[in-house]
Amino acid sequence: MKKRIVALSVSVLLIATTVGAMAQTNDAWIPGLGSFVLPGLGQLINDQMDKAIIHFGASVAIWTLGFYGGIYLPPLAYATPALALAWHIYSGLDAYNVAQDQGFRFGFVENGIGFQMTF
Numbered sequence: 001m002k003k004r005i006v007a008l009s010v011s012v013l014l015i016a017t018t019v020g021a022m023a024q025t026n027d028a029w030i031p032g033l034g035s036f037v038l039p040g041l042g043q044l045i046n047d048q049m050d051k052a053i054i055h056f057g058a059s060v061a062i063w064t065l066g067f068y069g070g071i072y073l074p075p076l077a078y079a080t081p082a083l084a085l086a087w088h089i090y091s092g093l094d095a096y097n098v099a100q101d102q103g104f105r106f107g108f109v110e111n112g113i114g115f116q117m118t119f
Helices: 002-024 029-037 041-045 049-072 074-102
Strands: 105-108 115-118
Touching: 029 041, 029 074, 041 049, 041 074, 049 074
Parallel strands: none
Antiparallel strands: 105 115
């Protein structure tokens, strides 16, 4: 019986510690990951419409110029994936840093029915 009480106490303590740690962290990785997958998505989540259009447009331009430019200059076709990856990484880091500076949080509302985004 004593072992069960100790195990239950430890479990409750671990759950309370985990919930407390989760409440203090921010969720800046969400816009960062979104913008890494699709440049401009994280900026859109961060409510930066102009920046989102620029990041998405630059990504489309890199792939378009790489495809059509690669017809006339074949080494450009080989450099395009590296340039696109670099742009995706930059866009993701930019969205992550902005979200972290703004204190981006994503989670349940107080009554537990919907979601809440705070900056």
